Amino acid sequence: MKKQFKISVFIFFLISIVVSCTKIDLATVNLGTVNTAMNAIVDPFAATRAAFGTNIDFTNLSNYANQGKPAYINNDNTGTDTIKDNKATLGRILFYDKNLSVNNTVACASCHKQAFAFSDTSLVSDGVFGGVTARHAMRLINARFANEAKFFWNERAASLEIQTTMPIQDHAEMGFSGVNGRGTIDTLLNKLSKINYYKEIFKVIYGDTLVTQTRLQESLAQFVRSIQSFDSKYDSGRARVNNDGVAFPNFTATENAGKNLYLTPPVFDGNGNRIAGGVGCNGCHRAPEFDIDPNSKNNGIVGIIGSTSIETNDTRAPSLRDLVKADGTPNSKMMHTGQFTTVAGVLGHYNNIPNNPANNNLDGKLRADGVGNKLRLTPTETAQLIAFIQTLGGTNVYVDKKWSNPFLSQ
Ligand code: HEC
Ligand code: HEC
DSSP: OHHHHHHHHHHHHHHHHHHHHHHHHHHHHHHHHHHHHHHHHHOTTHHHHHHHGGGOOTTSOOOOTTOOOOTTOOOOOOTTOOOOHHHHHHHHHHHHOGGGSTTSOOOHHHHSBGGGTTBOSSSSOBOGGGOBOSSOOOOOSSTTSSSOOOBSTTOOBSSHHHHHTHHHHOTTTTOOSSOTTOOOHHHHHHHHHTSHHHHHHHHHHHSSOOOOHHHHHHHHHHHHHHOOOOOSHHHHHHTTSSSTTSOOTTSOHHHHHHHHHHHSOEEEOSSSBEEEEOOOGGGTEETTTTEEOTTOOBOSOOEETTEEEEOOOOOOOOOSTTSBOTTSOBSSOBSTTOOBSSHHHHHHHHHBOOOOTTOTTBOGGGSTTSSOOBOOOOHHHHHHHHHHHHTTOOSGGGTOGGGSOOOSOO
16 A cells, blocks of 8 residues: 555656646747747838848948048038938938839939939939929939038029928929829828838837828938048048148149139139139139039029020039049039030030020129120140049949948839
8 A cells, every 4th residue: 555655656746747847848839939929020120121131220220320521521501400320221211212203113213323423314304104304413412511501403492301302292203293183292101101111110210100201301311411422532632731722742733733723713804804813613612512602693504404495593503522433434414404414515614604694693703794704714724624523523422332222122
């Protein structure tokens, strides 16, 4: 009896161990299943990963906020919308997303191409349903580093933030115009709020998934402001001297002569003929940012593409940096009319400013003696100016991945 009892106790003990082990096993398996299931549910970036792979990583963002700038660069139109890495990353996605157009065919990047300093090689750019732009697309280089805070050739956008949603609502460009049965910006906001990667990204940046116009504006503007180019031959030289006026040690004699011509105002004979001095480009395109003087009036280019009428309110140019690449290749056509394909062509214009009685907004600096300036450039001076403008071309901005298309397909 005693022995039997002992055996029973032993067997019971064994069974208990087996059962408890099984229990533990079951519990472990269950927990594992729960964990895996929870991982799948709470992976906050599943859709983002599916759309962008490793191109976008919200746990390891690209550096947009602290890129640094040369000590001699001071002009800045940022205002209160300072660049954050996460919002600029959202801006990058929006910039390349064709969903921003009414028929999913056009992104900002369709007209602003990184390989061409974010301009378009076409004279006018293709929008939705065969629409085309009225003016030539502008480069988006160093848009931030300027005193001028208004945007577009005619400065009709009061800020970069306001600018960014204007192409979206333009009937010809991205099409959310509300005209002819097309949706409005609200249609777009609603459309984007249903896309899973935006749900994830808005949630992580803003704490909720609400897609608003203000959020699009600040992130797109931050992305555009992040596009900067300061690795030109000009910058290497400028960093080694105290001001633009002295000869740059890394420049050829031709480039330094071109720089002098660019910086120095011309002297005229009283009849509009230049008799001494330089050619005065710096009076409006101001080194070292090469941003437009906010007070500039028009420069005598008053045409309208495809029309014989004129417009006289185009008083803005993007920075002249990266007008041409470091090897001298122009990025795209020049002026709002795209009427020049070379720097030589542009210089031909400034060499003989047209006396157009219909142009009541020509800048005084271009009609110093009351008539259009005649710079009387020699072929040597023209070559010197072309050589100098070529030194303003950078390299990194054309290839840096943080400004490139993040979509795996699109
Ligand atoms: C269909 C072509 C097209 C699309 C799409 C487009 N742009 Fe543009 N962009 C242009 C043209 C053309 C101009 C000059 C227009 C003018 O001044 O009338 C311009 C001008 C600009 C400027 C002004 C630059 C300056 O120096 O003043 C900015 C900034 C800009 N675009 C950003 C964007 C953003 C952001 C998007 C997407 C939301 C976008 N663009 C979509 C063609 C386009
Ligand atoms: C009075 C001010 C003023 C002066 C001086 C001036 N510019 Fe301009 N420049 C402008 C304006 C305004 C525009 C925009 C023109 C337009 O509507 O397309 C412009 C446009 C340009 C463009 C086209 C930029 C682009 O993105 O397509 C180039 C290149 C240029 N200027 C070079 C020069 C050079 C070189 C000189 C000196 C010979 C010079 N400018 C002198 C005001 C000026």
